[in-house]
Amino acid sequence: MTISRRGFLIALPLFMAGCSSTGLNSQTNYAALPDEKFPLKQVPIDNIKPELRRQEVAYETAYAAGTIVIDTPARRAYYVLGNGRAMRYGVGVGREGLALAGNAYVGRKAEWPSWTPTENMQRREERYRRLAGGMPGGPNNPLGARAMYLYRGGNDTHFRIHGTNQPESIGLAMSSGCIRMMNHDVIDLYNRVEVGARVVVIQA
Numbered sequence: 001m002t003i004s005r006r007g008f009l010i011a012l013p014l015f016m017a018g019c020s021s022t023g024l025n026s027q028t029n030y031a032a033l034p035d036e037k038f039p040l041k042q043v044p045i046d047n048i049k050p051e052l053r054r055q056e057v058a059y060e061t062a063y064a065a066g067t068i069v070i071d072t073p074a075r076r077a078y079y080v081l082g083n084g085r086a087m088r089y090g091v092g093v094g095r096e097g098l099a100l101a102g103n104a105y106v107g108r109k110a111e112w113p114s115w116t117p118t119e120n121m122q123r124r125e126e127r128y129r130r131l132a133g134g135m136p137g138g139p140n141n142p143l144g145a146r147a148m149y150l151y152r153g154g155n156d157t158h159f160r161i162h163g164t165n166q167p168e169s170i171g172l173a174m175s176s177g178c179i180r181m182m183n184h185d186v187i188d189l190y191n192r193v194e195v196g197a198r199v200v201v202i203q204a
């Protein structure tokens with residue numbers, strides 16, 4: 001089928017509107033959040049790689065709706081919506097040898113959580129020993145705006161899905177084992193997830 005020049009010119013504004021709408025919707029996901037306890041500024045959409053932006057995608061899986069699937073090699077997290085759909089997020093993951101694998105569940109959730117380095121972290125690095133008494137929640141806290149604490153068999157695994165004050169780490173493997181998300185994205189996931197939700201962490 002061929003399109004005349006006149007037809008192309010008529011359709012062009014509609015085509016451009018579609019492109020603009022997509023960009024606008026993506027930017028809306030990262031708009032300023034002034035009502036937060038610690039207000040978040042808008043994140044310019046151009047600062048986020050397209051493949052790491054939050055978006056609903058086709059996702060065929062046997063896992064039930066409400067499950068979180070962490071695809072560590074791909075640096076992606078999926079919140080299963082059901083009916084072949086999921087919400088996809090870009091994430092940062094643990095360095096080699098420091099990552100969780102297998103099944104867990106969300107044992108509890110917290111907004112602007114405090115943070116205490118694990119005993120293993122304190123043994124590895126002196127800078128963490130200085131924070132043995134804990135660090136209050138806030139914009140300088142490495143857990144960011146939200147945290148979901150992963151449990152197995154009633155026990156805290158010490159792994160979390162959390163926000164970050166280092167958005168440049170999203171898409172990389174550099175954390176101490178936890179799953180990092182942009183603050184805007186972790187707030188979105190936090191609002192969807194129930195305590196008790198299944199979490200599946202896929203390693204290479």
